Amino acid sequence: MKIEEVTAICRALGDSNRLQIVQMLTQGEKCACNILDAFEITQPTMSHHMKILCECGLVKCRKEGKWCHYSIDCERFREFKDFITEVSCCDNAEMCNSEECGCK
Amino acid sequence: MKIEEVTAICRALGDSNRLQIVQMLTQGEKCACNILDAFEITQPTMSHHMKILCECGLVKCRKEGKWCHYSIDCERFREFKDFITEVSCCDNAEMCNSEECGCK
DNA sequence: TTGTCATATTGACGTTTATCTATGTGTTAT
DNA sequence: ATAACACATAGATAAACGTCAATATGACAA
Numbered sequence: 001m002k003i004e005e006v007t008a009i010c011r012a013l014g015d016s017n018r019l020q021i022v023q024m025l026t027q028g029e030k031c032a033c034n035i036l037d038a039f040e041i042t043q044p045t046m047s048h049h050m051k052i053l054c055e056c057g058l059v060k061c062r063k064e065g066k067w068c069h070y071s072i073d074c075e076r077f078r079e080f081k082d083f084i085t086e087v088s089c090c091d092n093a094e095m096c097n098s099e100e101c102g103c104k
Numbered sequence: 105m106k107i108e109e110v111t112a113i114c115r116a117l118g119d120s121n122r123l124q125i126v127q128m129l130t131q132g133e134k135c136a137c138n139i140l141d142a143f144e145i146t147q148p149t150m151s152h153h154m155k156i157l158c159e160c161g162l163v164k165c166r167k168e169g170k171w172c173h174y175s176i177d178c179e180r181f182r183e184f185k186d187f188i189t190e191v192s193c194c195d196n197a198e199m200c201n202s203e204e205c206g207c208k
Numbered sequence: 209t210t211g212t213c214a215t216a217t218t219g220a221c222g223t224t225t226a227t228c229t230a231t232g233t234g235t236t237a238t
Numbered sequence: 239a240t241a242a243c244a245c246a247t248a249g250a251t252a253a254a255c256g257t258c259a260a261t262a263t264g265a266c267a268a
């Protein structure tokens with residue numbers, strides 16, 4: 001995963017509405033109208049947020065008649081998690097500044 | 105970790121210079137002047153980026169005379185990783201849309 | 209104490225972002 | 239065909255952001 005792809009995903013998750021939308025999608029595919037009900041934003045604002053989440057690849061949209069069903073793109077999300085996980089806090093235990101850190 | 109703390113960290117990582125600074129700090133503590141040399145930005149811009157990384161808690165600063173030594177706050181970084189990891193792409197394997205996804 | 213060095217702060221700038229209202233587009237129901 | 243519905247797009251606005259040049263601060267050296 002390229003740096004620019006990662007930063008795009010981070011920027012997408014750097015808004016509390018969008019982060020919470022992603023958390024909501026963890027429960028499974030959701031209709032746009034369900035998402036709209038769950039947040040105190042207007043419909044165009046939600047549409048804008050969903051566009052950003054889709055453009056960075058984290059979320060997919062499945063159209064069915066007039067409805068849009070959004071869900072997390074598991075594969076993409078896993079690639080992002082892997083990237084973040086691999087950026088270790090430190091390369092070796094000696095330089096680690098935490099007792100709890102996994103590197104020890 | 106609160107939503108607002110996570111979004112602050114994501115916003116901090118949502119800039120390619122800052123993400124690369126964090127990657128660089130993976131190698132261990134670095135002097136501000138080392139960071140400045142490694143990127144094509146002016147000194148005030150770097151100082152601004154370091155402030156953002158420190159304010160979200162991801163990076164620590166150790167002052168020694170006129171020098172600043174920056175390093176990743178391992179504990180904080182691990183909390184962030186844990187948060188991201190726990191936001192699974194899906195709650196159960198049946199709704200998963202990827203063959204590769206860890207939830208299966 | 210005066211100068212130099214490393215870093216931070218200030219203020220300005222153009223760009224991006226989050227949000228809204230208004231409107232457009234495509235789909236279903238009457 | 240018309241109306242109602244679900245969602246997207248356009249345009250406006252205010253706030254936040256990334257960047258820089260200029261300047262301030264604080265530490266060490268001569």
